Amino acid sequence: MADYEIPETREFPIIPSVVEGAMAHSKPFVAGAEFQTDMGFPVAEEVGELNEGWKENFLDLLKDKLGKYRSLQVFMDTCVKCGACTDKCHYFIGTGDAKNMPVARQDLLRKVYRRYFTPAGKFFPKLVGAVDLTEDVVKEMYSYYHQCSECRRCAVFCPFGIDTAEVTMAARDILAQIGMGQKYSNQIIPKVHKIGNNLGLPEPALVDTLEGLEEEVEEDIGVKVRYPLDEKGAEILLVTPSADFFAEPHIDGLIGYGKVFHATGVTWTLSSTASEAANFGLFIGNYEHMRKISLRIRDAAKELGVKRIIFGECGHAWRVAYNHLNTLAGPWDFLDQNYPIPQHILEYTKDALDRNLLNIDKSENDHMTLTFHDSCNVARASRIGEDVGSQFTIPREVIKAVCNNYHDMSADTTHDQTFCCGGGGGLLTDDLMELRIKGAQPRMEALTNVSKDHGVTHMAAICAICKSQFSKVLPYYGMTMDQIVSVHQLVSNAIILEGQGEENEDEDEAA
Numbered sequence: 001m002a003d004y005e006i007p008e009t010r011e012f013p014i015i016p017s018v019v020e021g022a023m024a025h026s027k028p029f030v031a032g033a034e035f036q037t038d039m040g041f042p043v044a045e046e047v048g049e050l051n052e053g054w055k056e057n058f059l060d061l062l063k064d065k066l067g068k069y070r071s072l073q074v075f076m077d078t079c080v081k082c083g084a085c086t087d088k089c090h091y092f093i094g095t096g097d098a099k100n101m102p103v104a105r106q107d108l109l110r111k112v113y114r115r116y117f118t119p120a121g122k123f124f125p126k127l128v129g130a131v132d133l134t135e136d137v138v139k140e141m142y143s144y145y146h147q148c149s150e151c152r153r154c155a156v157f158c159p160f161g162i163d164t165a166e167v168t169m170a171a172r173d174i175l176a177q178i179g180m181g182q183k184y185s186n187q188i189i190p191k192v193h194k195i196g197n198n199l200g201l202p203e204p205a206l207v208d209t210l211e212g213l214e215e216e217v218e219e220d221i222g223v224k225v226r227y228p229l230d231e232k233g234a235e236i237l238l239v240t241p242s243a244d245f246f247a248e249p250h251i252d253g254l255i256g257y258g259k260v261f262h263a264t265g266v267t268w269t270l271s272s273t274a275s276e277a278a279n280f281g282l283f284i285g286n287y288e289h290m291r292k293i294s295l296r297i298r299d300a301a302k303e304l305g306v307k308r309i310i311f312g313e314c315g316h317a318w319r320v321a322y323n324h325l326n327t328l329a330g331p332w333d334f335l336d337q338n339y340p341i342p343q344h345i346l347e348y349t350k351d352a353l354d355r356n357l358l359n360i361d362k363s364e365n366d367h368m369t370l371t372f373h374d375s376c377n378v379a380r381a382s383r384i385g386e387d388v389g390s391q392f393t394i395p396r397e398v399i400k401a402v403c404n405n406y407h408d409m410s411a412d413t414t415h416d417q418t419f420c421c422g423g424g425g426g427l428l429t430d431d432l433m434e435l436r437i438k439g440a441q442p443r444m445e446a447l448t449n450v451s452k453d454h455g456v457t458h459m460a461a462i463c464a465i466c467k468s469q470f471s472k473v474l475p476y477y478g479m480t481m482d483q484i485v486s487v488h489q490l491v492s493n494a495i496i497l498e499g500q501g502e503e504n505e506d507e508d509e510a511a
């Protein structure tokens with residue numbers, strides 16, 4: 001493990017003392033020419049530097065966004081500096097850097113907005129905290145708008161509902177469009193457009209992986225559970241994060257989805273062209289890319305002739321799907337209108353549990369005591385199910401239906417007050433490891449405390465980014481990477497399929 005200063009975890013949260021500029025050095029790699037070009041963004045003559053005319057372009061882009069998105073204009077004008085959001089961001093709590101206070105993060109753009117778009121800022125800039133747009137200001141934006149995971153926690157506490165995530169998205173898009181895109185996201189999105197998923201996993205590799213998975217499951221439980229790809233005429237298209245195809249604990253979740261579909265007797269398929277639920281268009285604040293990525297799902301659904309679309313465990317993918325799939329890629333009039341469009345895998349599993357379609361042995365999870373990490377994109381930016389707050393109840397009800405031992409973390413770190421894992425919003429890259437470790441502090445603190453108080457051994461999540469982030473940061477906080485599990489991994493452990501174990505019983509009898 002790399003040598004970073006790890007924030008302490010305490011019995012009660014303590015607001016850190018401010019350390020000016022503590023994270024001023026933190027920034028992700030800037031996208032080079034090949035990645036900017038692939039995205040259709042302008043290329044800087046030198047990576048990380050600004051081309052001639054950048055200032056006019058920046059202000060034109062900001063003007064365009066203020067006209068298009070009324071929310072951004074309202075957010076720029078409304079803040080009264082009440083301070084309610086200042087200590088709510090996990091990146092401020094973990095780093096102490098004042099510029100990681102949400103209001104300060106917004107102000108990086110607001111100060112420029114005031115200078116060029118308000119009469120007071122034009123004539124009396126100092127009086128209203130307006131600043132000139134300079135190269136230093138842009139570089140500071142690049143750094144601190146990549147220290148926000150667009151998690152919306154600050155918006156829950158703001159009396160005006162100012163959403164820093166939207167400000168971050170606007171700023172990142174402007175930066176990319178003046179030649180300062182982020183390498184990590186700009187490298188990944190073209191792979192989705194060209195190959196179908198973030199990993200660049202081509203169809204033959206996907207076929208191999210799924211065949212291998214079928215063999216593994218059959219060997220394990222003695223039942224042939226199918227993990228089909230590109231099967232025309234299947235009822236359900238499952239769109240799931242590509243991490244589900246290979247990484248632990250994600251793949252255990254995929255095994256679980258397959259078992260649930262098997263037990264409920266429905267036909268389903270994955271698609272090789274839409275083999276990715278993630279939509280990094282959200283992270284870079286670019287609706288065109290978000291739309292293009294979403295349209296793959298529409299094309300795949302039509303091509304395969306499915307009737308329903310279900311999303312696997314991925315937080316931001318569900319945020320895009322729940323909020324935008326209809327407007328970005330609809331109408332979905334060719335799907336069965338009797339089901340939610342789209343539907344979350346947890347809604348499907350919960351319904352199957354409620355209708356007693358799943359044979360469950362909870363004791364299969366007795367070696368664990370669970371808690372649940374509400375993923376910010378599901379908790380604060382979407383919903384699962386029809387009722388207000390059902391994004392909080394459904395995952396917990398499913399976990400409790402398949403596990404005997406469960407305890408929640410403290411209330412000010414769960415439900416709509418949940419903390420981001422520290423790696424969301426396009427920050428899950430090794431070049432931001434220090435930020436990711438420090439940003440995970442509030443969640444690690446709550447997990448440590450529930451472990452001490454209630455013997456919790458494992459934390460379940462329904463987001464691919466949360467799972468990857470926790471696998472990486474748990475060891476820095478004295479825990480082990482396998483303490484993070486998929487919710488459908490728990491379902492998979494507990495579900496008993498028809499014919500399961502019969503082979504073993506036969507062998508025992510023969511012996």
Ligand code: SF4
Pocket residue numbers: 088089090091100101102105147148149150151152153154155164165168420
């Ligand atoms: S959206 Fe989340 S990461 Fe961004 S400033 Fe607000 S609390 Fe921090």
Ligand code: SF4
Pocket residue numbers: 078079080081082083084085086102103157158159160161162
């Ligand atoms: S809580 Fe809202 S109004 Fe108050 S300082 Fe933060 S962003 Fe501004």
